[in-house]
Amino acid sequence: MAELNEEQLIKIRRDLHEIPELALEEKETHNYLLEIIESFKQDFLEIRVPRELPTAIMVLVEGNNPQKTLAYRADIDALPVEEKTGLPFSSKHPGVMHACGHDIHMTVALGLLSYFSENQPKDNLLFFFQPAEESQSGGKRAYELGLFKGKWCPDEFYGLHDNPELPAGSIGCRMGTLFAGTTEVNIDLIGKGGHAAFPQDANDTVVATASLIMQIQTIISRSIDPIQSGVITLGKVEAGTIRNVIAGRSRIEGTIRGLTQEMILKIDQRLKDVCEGIEKSFNLKVNLELNQGGYWPVENNPELTKRFITYMKNAKDVNFIETKPAMTGEDFGFLLAKFPGVMFWLGVGDDSQLHSATLTPDESSIQSGIDAIKGFLIYRMEA
Structure with a gap:
């Protein structure tokens, strides 16, 4: 197969949109991608399907005079969302949709790979x-x-996220943090239940929970520099079974978001301090669980981001937009903490938001994105 043209790319995107799959279940998506990749010219491609992560695909493009390895990431999973776009190529999998635009991400990556399979790059990709x-x-x-070891170890890592708020085909980026890091918060309070008429014989977790929630709300306002940004949202509270029984257990579930890993760790520590205080003052047990996983802040490398922005600002036919940081999460932040690199936005111009059941990206963004990124990668190999 020669380099993919725009008509073929749009068909690929629509095919992928029809077969969304949840995390670690992307078998049909994996097989589709692999079939496309294997149809490319293989002269300087090496395809790897890691046994340890079997729905992943890694493709090494051998450079003709390699000095470094530039990596490009495309995420392939979907969300548990029932699609409501009414498109003729809507999801065939009930309750699952590419509501975050990963079908766009994959298609752009395939377009780039098809180009470099026909036009051998200078550096490894x-x-x-x-x-x-x-x-x-x-x-x-x-x-x-x-x-990411041996010849599969990148010197730099790049990746995009589609953005419906930006014009189709535009490129957005900024120095510093692009996405916030996120931490899941689960708090279980364990006291002693009892009759509503005899509170002295019980240990009421509802009262303790109310006090804990109010104290948590002071962490951002009184422990974080107001010039910086952080968020704690407690979205779920459960306690009690009936109006005249004192609750002996309660649970709070929420999320922390911060623009730097240092800030997230500071918020984590203050949350631990507050929970310990509630535990002592109410004489009950407070179990705090913090789960960040790989969702670290997406902190772009300063030097590489400056190069990226300079190129995009000066490139012909690229509409570059400097963007603000977003409080949404992205697990590319973990990889950027291990390898220098840049994440950026690709505008897809839509009225619906990311994770919406009606998200309908403008498909003209695909070819524009490929052209802009291809140009940057070639430029980076010479810089």
Whole structure:
């Protein structure tokens, strides 16, 4: 197969959109991608399907005079969302949808790979089709499984995320953090239940939970520099069974978001301190569980980001937009903590938001994205 044209790319995107799969279950997607990749000219490609992470695909493109290895990541999983777009190529899998646009991500990567399979690059290129971005920390899994060692070890890592708020085909980026890091918060309070008429014989976790929630809300306002940004949201609280019984157990579930890993760790510590205080003052047990997994802040490498932005600002036919940081999470942050690199936005111009059941990216963004990224990678090989 020659380099993919725009018509073929749009068909691929629609095919992928029809077969969304959840984290670590991307078997049909994997097989489809592999079939496309194996149809490319193989003269300087090496395809690897890691046994330890079997829905992942790694493709090494051998450079003709390699000085470094540039890696490009595309995430391949979908979300547990029932699609409501009404498109003729809507999801065939009930309750699962590419509501975050990973079908766009995969298609752009395939377009880039098809070009470099026909036009041997100067440096080595590593394409990583990554499972389990939306959950299960696929990037962290891949790293900890040792997939990026030897000739598969990148010197730099790049990746995009589609953005419906930006015009189709535009490229967005910024110095510093692009995405916040996220930590799941689970708090279980264990006291003693009893009759509503005899509170002295019980230990009421509802009262303790109310006090804990109010104290948690002061962490951001009183422990974090107001010039910086952090968020604690407690989205779920459960306690009690009936109005005249004192609850002996309660549970709080929430999320922490911060723009740097240092900030997230500081919020974590303050949360531990507050929970310990509630435990002592109410004489009950407070179990705090913090789970960040691989969802670290996406902190772009300063030097590489400056090069990326400079190129995109000056490149012909690229609409570059400097963006603000987003409080949404992305597991590419873990890989950027291990390898220098850059994550950026590809505008897909849509009225619906990411993770929406009606997300309908503008498909004209695919070819524009490929052209912009291809140009940058070639430029980076010379720089």
